[in-house]
Amino acid sequence: MEIRLSESIWLDENGVCTIEHLAQVSGLSLDELRGLVESGVIEPTDPSAQPPSFYLQAITTAQTARRLRDDFELERGGLALALTLLKRIRALEDELQRRG
Amino acid sequence: MKYKDYYQILGLERGASEADIKKAYRKLAHQYHPDISKDPKGEEKFKEVAEAYATLKDPEKRAEYDRLGRHPAGEEFAPPPEWQSHFGSGASFDDVDLADILAAFGRSAGARGGRQQAESFAMPGQDYEVRTQVTVEQVYHGGEVDVHLDLPEYDAHGLMHRVPRTFRINIPKGAASGQRLRLPGKGGPGFNGGPPGDLYVSIEIAPHSLYRVSGRDLYLDLPLAPWEAVLGAQVQIPTPGGTVELKIHPGTTAGRKLRLGGRGLPVQRGAAGDLFAVVRIDVPNVTSARERELFEQLAAASAFNPRRHLTENG
Numbered sequence: 001m002e003i004r005l006s007e008s009i010w011l012d013e014n015g016v017c018t019i020e021h022l023a024q025v026s027g028l029s030l031d032e033l034r035g036l037v038e039s040g041v042i043e044p045t046d047p048s049a050q051p052p053s054f055y056l057q058a059i060t061t062a063q064t065a066r067r068l069r070d071d072f073e074l075e076r077g078g079l080a081l082a083l084t085l086l087k088r089i090r091a092l093e094d095e096l097q098r099r100g
Numbered sequence: 101m102k103y104k105d106y107y108q109i110l111g112l113e114r115g116a117s118e119a120d121i122k123k124a125y126r127k128l129a130h131q132y133h134p135d136i137s138k139d140p141k142g143e144e145k146f147k148e149v150a151e152a153y154a155t156l157k158d159p160e161k162r163a164e165y166d167r168l169g170r171h172p173a174g175e176e177f178a179p180p181p182e183w184q185s186h187f188g189s190g191a192s193f194d195d196v197d198l199a200d201i202l203a204a205f206g207r208s209a210g211a212r213g214g215r216q217q218a219e220s221f222a223m224p225g226q227d228y229e230v231r232t233q234v235t236v237e238q239v240y241h242g243g244e245v246d247v248h249l250d251l252p253e254y255d256a257h258g259l260m261h262r263v264p265r266t267f268r269i270n271i272p273k274g275a276a277s278g279q280r281l282r283l284p285g286k287g288g289p290g291f292n293g294g295p296p297g298d299l300y301v302s303i304e305i306a307p308h309s310l311y312r313v314s315g316r317d318l319y320l321d322l323p324l325a326p327w328e329a330v331l332g333a334q335v336q337i338p339t340p341g342g343t344v345e346l347k348i349h350p351g352t353t354a355g356r357k358l359r360l361g362g363r364g365l366p367v368q369r370g371a372a373g374d375l376f377a378v379v380r381i382d383v384p385n386v387t388s389a390r391e392r393e394l395f396e397q398l399a400a401a402s403a404f405n406p407r408r409h410l411t412e413n414g
Contacts, residue, residue, distance in 0.1 A: 003246065004286075006267045008301070011280040014368065025282070025298065060280050063227075063300075064135050071129055071150065086135065097314050 015056040026062035039080035101193050103171040106152035125153040151199045161202045191257035200260040225288035225297035233306035240340035242273035252288050274366040277305045316373025318364045323382040339363045354381045
């Protein structure tokens with residue numbers, strides 16, 4: 001059985017990337033990503049920094065956005081709303097789990 | 101090659117209109133989409149639904165699919181002779197997935213009658229995602245896991261075959277459930293010089309025989325004998341970092357959570373989680389005559405009434 005020890009990148013808060021990298025990896029356009037940043041779905045590491053940088057875990061959110069856009073044919077407003085609601089649902093689920 | 105009944109997957113009749121196809125897909129996507137569904141089989145079902153929709157919504161692919169006729173789902177069928185001429189003599193369809201071959205027709209859409217044109221069209225490889233389970237111990241200490249999946253490769257005829265692959269990845273100490281790893285360029289191959297896709301590995305913490313995981317905290321059921329709960333005791337309990345001695349105070353009740361700070365799962369930044377030992381009081385199944393006698397003496401001597409609040413309120 002072939003085993004490849006692979007170069008791998010953890011998508012967490014230990015690394016940062018540019019918005020262009022987010023676009024390249026997720027398949028969203030720069031405009032779509034800027035829309036998600038404006039609506040607070042994807043947050044830059046420092047809101048005042050220009051150009052903005054993002055934790056690598058934002059790739060996960062950007063990919064979810066691309067999947068929802070493609071699979072449900074969502075336009076930008078609907079996409080931002082769906083992602084905001086998903087974020088809230090996850091926060092509530094975490095809270096519920098903590099309270100056991 | 102195995103036949104898949106895309107109409108059946110979407111719950112449609114053969115003659116369904118484009119609008120019907122879209123409607124059926126939307127309904128099932130809302131139900132099973134892995135980003136919004138809690139159904140444990142959602143991801144698998146959505147893949148089938150998305151595959152069926154990708155074929156049926158595209159008139160060219162649908163026509164190609166319909167030409168196969170009707171077969172029971174899962175039945176092996178011989179590909180039509182046109183496919184052989186399309187992909188060149190010697191092309192083997194044995195282990196080709198129906199979706200992959202219909203996608204190949206999609207790639208050459210607009211280039212009918214001329215393979216040259218299709219082949220000059222560079223396409224990036226697809227991203228793939230796979231989930232893998234890691235143990236509580238691997239999260240605690242860090243470790244390696246092997247991730248297995250079938251990835252496509254193109255043969256000389258441009259046909260996609262799924263080939264089993266294994267990747268060994270390092271799990272850092274403190275990896276969290278849901279955390280994702282990107283393996284650049286390890287996804288599907290690009291077509292005609294397009295770049296390869298990426299592989300994403302999503303980490304899940306496997307259920308453990310002793311610990312329940314809640315975020316960074318661990319919960320462990322701690323059974324006590326009735327006399328240990330009443331009199332107090334020193335008990336040894338397992339933690340991922342090794343056995344720990346825990347003092348049980350006299351009068352410890354069932355359901356009490358005894359917190360062992362910092363004995364839960366580590367995090368990559370900040371303080372580790374806690375381990376909570378949740379007290380349960382077990383009674384012996386079989387009692388000797390002597391034990392029974394002692395319990396009877398206890399029953400006679402004790403004024404303890406655990407149901408006082410029931411009678412007082414009733």
